Amino acid sequence: MIRGWWEGVTRRMAEEIDVEIKHLTVQTGTKTVINDVSFSLYKGEVLALVGESGSGKTMTALSVLDLLPPELERVRGEIFFNGRNIFDMGREEIRKIRGKEISMVFQEPFTALNPVMNIGTQLSETLIAHGCFKPTPSKVHGPWSIVPAFAKASEGRHGPIMSDQLKHLLSTVKLLDNVLTAYPHELSGGMRQRVMIAMALSCGPSVLILDEPTTALDVSIQKEILDLIKNIQKERALSVLFITHDLSIVNLIADRVCVMRQGKLIEIGMKEKVLNAPEHEYTKMLLGCIPRLGDTRERLPCF
Amino acid sequence: MNFRILFGSIIIASMALAAIFAPSIAGQDPLKTDLSGGECLKAPSLKHLMGTDNLGRDVFSRMAYGTRVSLSVGFIAVFISLILGVVFGAVSGYFGGWVDNIIMRTVEIVYCFPTLFLIMIIITFMGPSMINVMIVIGLTSWPGLARLVRAEFLSLRERDFVLAAKVQGVSNLRIIFRHVLPNALGPVFVSATLSVGTAILSESSLSFLGLGVQIPTPSWGNILSSGRNYMDYAWWLTLFPGMAILLTVLSFNLIGESLREYFDPRLVGRGN
Amino acid sequence: MINVSGLKKYYYKSRTFLGGGTDVVKAVDGVSFSVAKGETFGLVGESGSGKSTIAKLLTGIVKPDSGDINIGGDLDIVFQDPYSSLNPCMNVKNIIGESLYIRKVKKDEIEKRIKDILSLVRLEHSVLKKYPHQFSGGERQRIAIARAIVRFPAIVILDEPVSSLDVSIQAGILNLLKDLQDKMGLTYLFISHDLRVVEFMSDHIGVMKDGRLVEIAGSAEIYEDPKHEYTKHLLSSIPRL
Numbered sequence: 001m002i003r004g005w006w007e008g009v010t011r012r013m014a015e016e017i018d019v020e021i022k023h024l025t026v027q028t029g030t031k032t033v034i035n036d037v038s039f040s041l042y043k044g045e046v047l048a049l050v051g052e053s054g055s056g057k058t059m060t061a062l063s064v065l066d067l068l069p070p071e072l073e074r075v076r077g078e079i080f081f082n083g084r085n086i087f088d089m090g091r092e093e094i095r096k097i098r099g100k101e102i103s104m105v106f107q108e109p110f111t112a113l114n115p116v117m118n119i120g121t122q123l124s125e126t127l128i129a130h131g132c133f134k135p136t137p138s139k140v141h142g143p144w145s146i147v148p149a150f151a152k153a154s155e156g157r158h159g160p161i162m163s164d165q166l167k168h169l170l171s172t173v174k175l176l177d178n179v180l181t182a183y184p185h186e187l188s189g190g191m192r193q194r195v196m197i198a199m200a201l202s203c204g205p206s207v208l209i210l211d212e213p214t215t216a217l218d219v220s221i222q223k224e225i226l227d228l229i230k231n232i233q234k235e236r237a238l239s240v241l242f243i244t245h246d247l248s249i250v251n252l253i254a255d256r257v258c259v260m261r262q263g264k265l266i267e268i269g270m271k272e273k274v275l276n277a278p279e280h281e282y283t284k285m286l287l288g289c290i291p292r293l294g295d296t297r298e299r300l301p302c303f
Numbered sequence: 304m305n306f307r308i309l310f311g312s313i314i315i316a317s318m319a320l321a322a323i324f325a326p327s328i329a330g331q332d333p334l335k336t337d338l339s340g341g342e343c344l345k346a347p348s349l350k351h352l353m354g355t356d357n358l359g360r361d362v363f364s365r366m367a368y369g370t371r372v373s374l375s376v377g378f379i380a381v382f383i384s385l386i387l388g389v390v391f392g393a394v395s396g397y398f399g400g401w402v403d404n405i406i407m408r409t410v411e412i413v414y415c416f417p418t419l420f421l422i423m424i425i426i427t428f429m430g431p432s433m434i435n436v437m438i439v440i441g442l443t444s445w446p447g448l449a450r451l452v453r454a455e456f457l458s459l460r461e462r463d464f465v466l467a468a469k470v471q472g473v474s475n476l477r478i479i480f481r482h483v484l485p486n487a488l489g490p491v492f493v494s495a496t497l498s499v500g501t502a503i504l505s506e507s508s509l510s511f512l513g514l515g516v517q518i519p520t521p522s523w524g525n526i527l528s529s530g531r532n533y534m535d536y537a538w539w540l541t542l543f544p545g546m547a548i549l550l551t552v553l554s555f556n557l558i559g560e561s562l563r564e565y566f567d568p569r570l571v572g573r574g575n
Numbered sequence: 576m577i578n579v580s581g582l583k584k585y586y587y588k589s590r591t592f593l594g595g596g597t598d599v600v601k602a603v604d605g606v607s608f609s610v611a612k613g614e615t616f617g618l619v620g621e622s623g624s625g626k627s628t629i630a631k632l633l634t635g636i637v638k639p640d641s642g643d644i645n646i647g648g649d650l651d652i653v654f655q656d657p658y659s660s661l662n663p664c665m666n667v668k669n670i671i672g673e674s675l676y677i678r679k680v681k682k683d684e685i686e687k688r689i690k691d692i693l694s695l696v697r698l699e700h701s702v703l704k705k706y707p708h709q710f711s712g713g714e715r716q717r718i719a720i721a722r723a724i725v726r727f728p729a730i731v732i733l734d735e736p737v738s739s740l741d742v743s744i745q746a747g748i749l750n751l752l753k754d755l756q757d758k759m760g761l762t763y764l765f766i767s768h769d770l771r772v773v774e775f776m777s778d779h780i781g782v783m784k785d786g787r788l789v790e791i792a793g794s795a796e797i798y799e800d801p802k803h804e805y806t807k808h809l810l811s812s813i814p815r816l
């Protein structure tokens with residue numbers, strides 16, 4: 001019913017679908033974590049997946065990469081990426097998609113970075129691991145360096161072969177070159193999150209999943225990161241699935257919004273529609289319970 | 304039920320029962336010598352389940368009474384070290400500053416000596432006896448526990464619930480015993496369990512060297528020691544006490560390791 | 576009710592392992608403000624601005640380097656993370672009742688007070704025998720609030736009390752805090768990084784940056800007519816619906 005409604009009002013019918021989730025149902029024991037969720041991520045759009053903790057939003061995103069924790073079991077449903085069901089793919093095939101075509105940024109950048117490796121090393125390891133490092137011919141030293149594995153060994157931690165590519169990566173997230181030699185603890189939260197975004201972008205993916213990337217950050221840094229994500233998304237025509245619990249961020253970043261609650265999809269539609277004229281009571285409550293500047297209400301609505 | 308806990312508990316429970324009911328299961332007086340010719344160094348039989356020793360004493364009875372010695376030394380020594388370790392560690396970790404400095408430097412000094420060597424030196428001064436062995440093992444094994452307790456206190460004292468208690472005017476003593484210590488008990492308990500095994504081993508070593516429980520009182524260590532002269536033709540004199548020590552120490556270690564996994568779930572599955 | 580003047584707290588840390596010089600962190604650098612009885616004073620600032628240090632200085636857990644703190648009554652605190660602020664080894668009854676117990680309040684009096692407080696924070700009486708891990712984040716925060724108000728303090732310091740909660744739970748806690756203030760005449764020092772929440776709760780707001788209060792103003796003036804550049808910057812960063 002919901003599907004029919006939004007397909008009618010959105011102008012996206014004819015556009016290409018990047019990721020399509022169909023009737024996804026995930027359980028742990030007898031508890032249903034995701035309950036018959038279907039939606040599509042179109043090419044070049046930002047879809048915000050909004051919900052409170054326990055709504056199943058992160059699990060939905062992890063399903064897209066087939067990275068559900070072992071205690072969760074997919075009971076039903078398919079996820080199509082470029083027209084192919086990812087649950088039918090082999091382990092090697094899905095591994096090639098992860099990080100290369102669909103990549104993900106998590107909430108807490110500090111735990112995702114190795115504290116004893118500098119940023120340059122970690123970035124280059126990501127590049128080598130995904131096989132997307134491009135040696136610059138003019139800078140190759142010695143015959144060995146053509147082979148990536150030898151290049152890595154002979155060039156040490158952040159050798160000149162990769163540094164052009166690394167510098168370019170850093171510049172896309174507006175970081176200076178000296179970050180390459182810095183260690184994670186020397187960077188601020190915002191800079192770490194930029195590094196994580198650079199890593200996610202390193203192999204030129206077409207789909208980016210962002211799981212609460214700004215929740216741990218201060219408001220002014222949050223704004224900078226959101227602006228950065230929006231710019232990169234426009235430049236590269238990325239399809240972005242943006243997970244958040246904060247509807248007010250949605251306004252800054254999303255084209256469409258999908259609201260989830262207790263594993264169910266509650267409402268999906270264009271941002272303007274959902275934020276200004278929400279259909280569902282739950283969405284109305286979610287919008288109402290955020291205090292606004294100049295709020296004259298004495299009490300906030302809550303369940 | 305975890306197999307290791309099950310195995311360890313069964314062994315220790317049967318050892319404990321043997322210790323408590325030693326007089327009734329022994330059947331014979333462990334001190335009664337029988338030098339009437341054929342009764343010396345007899346191999347295990349129905350009459351003497353573990354054979355007899357060079358003085359014709361029943362080894363099974365001696366082993367049963369020896370269990371009393373080993374287990375009580377193990378538990379009492381660890382109890383002493385637990386009290387010292389928790390008190391010093393808690394004070395050190397909670398208050399910090401110069402108190403911490405003095406206690407930790409003392410710990411380091413004690414650490415400088417090999418423990419068994421230190422125990423032997425003190426025992427030669429105090430004279431060998433079961434009570435002295437307990438006290439000395441207890442007195443020399445607390446530094447490890449103190450360090451552990453201190454580390455737990457250092458991280459727990461910064462937690463918000465401790466700050467909240469301070470704000471409410473709860474006394475330091477009450478914060479230590481009511482708020483911090485209960486949260487630190489998991490690892491302490493694990494470490495104490497492992498120390499029981501070590502203490503039993505120390506007692507056996509001391510008794511083996513003649514510095515522990517004195518003959519004729521039986522202990523696993525001195526049974527083993529007296530048996531070593533006859534190892535060629537009286538295997539039962541060394542096998543049974545050796546096995547007893549091995550199984551008991553192993554059981555305490557198995558239980559300790561399982562408890563550690565229980566309290567620190569990160570370790571689970573690492574071994575498989 | 577609260578009067579703070581010229582408050583300073585510096586932290587020193589050695590720059591290298593071998594002690595090659597020290598860095599000074601000016602956590603609180605000359606802060607003065609006052610809060611009237613029954614009022615809510617909001618402190619807003621980003622991480623590292625020193626707002627939580629002020630909370631610790633007021634409670635006396637941390638001693639100031641210089642400056643005066645005058646507090647006109649009992650004071651208690653609610654922390655941000657309800658997972659770390661409740662002792663996992665104590666049941667709810669002991670957690671809430673401890674401050675009364677150590678003050679030698681009679682046993683049946685304690686029982687009665689705890690039950691009254693529980694209905695104030697809208698929790699069932701059946702929670703008393705349970706332990707913190709059996710509750711959700713919102714419920715834990717209600718327990719932490721109950722602990723803070725059980726001995727009827729004059730002042731409650733709220734150090735980011737809703738920052739780790741979901742928006743709908745956050746709204747419930749904010750409403751509850753307002754109700755409690757009305758019923759008990761509490762004075763609040765409300766600390767948060769979220770200007771919207773601070774503005775919703777407070778009568779006056781102080782904006783903190785690098786250990787200093789850059790602006791103090793009435794709650795409405797702060798967003799209608801911000802004076803300091805940093806306040807304007809903060810306001811412009813807030814996502815609007």
